[in-house]
Amino acid sequence: MSSQTIVAMVTGASSGMGADFCRQLAGRCDRIIAVARRGDRLQALADELADQVEVYTVAADLNTVEGVTRALEALRQRGPLDYLVNNAGFSTYGLFADLDIQGQRDMVGLHVDATISLCRAAIPFMRERGGGHIINVSSIGAFLPGRGLAVYGATKAFLNFYSLALQAELEGTGIAVQALCPGYTHTEFHQALQGFDKGQVPAQMWMESAEVVAASLAALDSGKVLVVPGEGNLELARTGVRRQLEGL
């Protein structure tokens, strides 16, 4: 493979922001490694983008050892990566003590374990190449601990903390790390949130997935690690941080 080949890996590429990351990275890349469980959706995306970029699909459940191994193999065989987008995610909604523990463990597995495994595999190649981009898709929920989303918010707070520390460790390598912290975004995410009524959230609080992804990519070389798209979301995040500081 020529060292000029620009490669991205996007997890959770079968819908929502992951699919939009693929669409918007298509112009910057020669190859996109698209990972998710629904292989048919990945294939449809590959067909959609066929005249812009090569999409290599990896149908894998990143909550399993086999799935992570498949993604790591693709990273090593089809890379090295210039862009790693750790986007795959989901949430449950409800009081922690009432929720099935497996779903909570799966959130930690997907948001935390899979993310650090892929970063650990990608970074040495990026360092060798003299640069790269890592986007860890977090959430505004990382700034707003509250009822119903305890483990979800905690995994996203992990991603923020981890991304900030990783960027500090990678200073001078040319690798940019971002924790993207979207607010309410129109995707398939809320379909799985039992007990959550989208209609309760004012329309002006919602953003389009493509808009959030565009804000992420626009901020990529800005030196900013925590990226909160949307002025209203930024204000909410700042309020959340102030409340935490006031509790000290």
Ligand SMILES: NC(=O)c1ccc[n+]([C@@H]2O[C@H](COP(=O)([O-])OP(=O)(O)OC[C@H]3O[C@@H](n4cnc5c(N)ncnc54)[C@H](OP(=O)(O)O)[C@@H]3O)[C@@H](O)[C@H]2O)c1
């Ligand atoms: N939408 C929002 O309001 C919002 C707000 C803040 C943060 N976020 C974050 O944004 C990210 C993307 O979510 P989205 O909003 O675009 O929702 P989405 O449309 O539901 O997309 C989630 C993606 O994650 C993949 N995924 C889920 N479990 C997986 C697993 N075990 N293994 C591999 N892939 C898996 C799904 O693919 P398969 O089902 O095909 O596996 C899908 O492609 C998530 O990390 C989410 O926490 C969303």
